[in-house]
Amino acid sequence: MNPVPVLDTRFEHGFFEMRHPSSWKVDLEVSEDSWRVTLQGPGTAMMIVVSDLEATDDELIEATLEVLKEDYPEMEIEGFKGDLCGFPAIGYEVRFFCYDLSNVCKMLATPSEEGTIFLLFQCDDYTIAEIEPVFFAIRNSMKIVSE
Numbered sequence: 001m002n003p004v005p006v007l008d009t010r011f012e013h014g015f016f017e018m019r020h021p022s023s024w025k026v027d028l029e030v031s032e033d034s035w036r037v038t039l040q041g042p043g044t045a046m047m048i049v050v051s052d053l054e055a056t057d058d059e060l061i062e063a064t065l066e067v068l069k070e071d072y073p074e075m076e077i078e079g080f081k082g083d084l085c086g087f088p089a090i091g092y093e094v095r096f097f098c099y100d101l102s103n104v105c106k107m108l109a110t111p112s113e114e115g116t117i118f119l120l121f122q123c124d125d126y127t128i129a130e131i132e133p134v135f136f137a138i139r140n141s142m143k144i145v146s147e
Contacts, residue, residue, distance in 0.1 A: 005021065005133055005134040005137045005138075006021060007019035007020055007021060007137055007138065007141055008021065008022050009021065009022040009024075011026060011037060012145075013028060013030075013035060013037065013051075014035075014051075014114070015114045015144050015145055016049070016051060016085075016114075016117070016142070016143075016144060016145070017141075017142070017143050017144075017145050018049070018138055018141045018142040018143070019137075019138065019141040020039055020047075020138050020141075021041070021134065023041075023042070024039045024040060024041045024045075024047075025039070025040040026038070026039055027040075033052065033053040033054050033115075034050060034051060034052040034053065034054070034055075034115070035050070035051050036048060036049070036050045036051075037049050039138070041123075041131060041134065042127070042131070043123065043124065043127050043131075044101070044103070044122070044123045044124045044127065045121075045122075045123040045127065045131045045134070045135075046121065046122050046123070047119070047120070047121040047122075047135060047138060048118075048119070048120045048121075049117070049118070049119050049142070050116075050117070050118040050119075051114065051115045051116070051117055051118075052115050052116045052118065053115040053116075054115075055116055056111065056116055057089070057090055057109035057110055057111050057116050057118070058090070058109075059116075060109050060116055060118040061090060061092060061107060061109050061118070064107055064118075064120065065077065065092065065094070068094055068096065068105070071096075072094075072096035072097070072098070074096070074097070075094050075095060075096035076094070076095045076096070077092055077093070077094050078092065078093045078094075079091065079092050080092070080093060082108050083108075083110075084108045084109070084110045084117055084119055084139070084142065085110065085112060085117055085142050085143055085144050086143060086144070087110040087111070087112055087117075088110065089108040089109055089110035090108070090109055090110070091106065091107060091108040091109075092106070092107050093105070093106050094106075094107070101124040101125070101126070102124065102125040103122060103123065103124050103125065104122065104123065104124075104125060104128055105120060105121070105122040106120070106121055106122075106135075107119060107120040107121075108139075112144055113144075114144055117142075117144075119139060119142070121135045121139075123135075
């Protein structure tokens with residue numbers, strides 16, 4: 001059994017808040033109608049959160065799948081439903097090979113009053129058992145807060 005991940009750092013930007021391990025590197029990019037925060041964890045572990053005022057949840061998911069299809073035409077895709085920031089979300093799990101490693105990428109998107117929220121997390125299959133509980137803990141900590 002994996003230990004409960006320690007989410008000892010809070011990230012806040014506007015209406016959005018989440019917690020993450022302090023050892024994960026955070027990079028925030030802001031534009032006029034959107035923002036993107038990238039969390040880089042150990043090894044190949046990576047998480048991206050996007051808020052976009054212009055794009056729909058379907059548009060963000062489809063654009064991401066198209067980019068992945070260009071790079072990994074043999075990838076496997078499976079849909080699922082979940083929640084993101086307390087809202088129902090559409091999701092996909094994608095599996096592909098990169099540099100002889102099998103990788104898993106999961107993405108979720110949901111509309112909100114503050115714009116569409118999109119989440120992507122990815123790592124290789126060797127570390128998924130260790131990293132996935134951290135991904136889920138971070139995702140479960142995400143919320144939209146009143147300004």
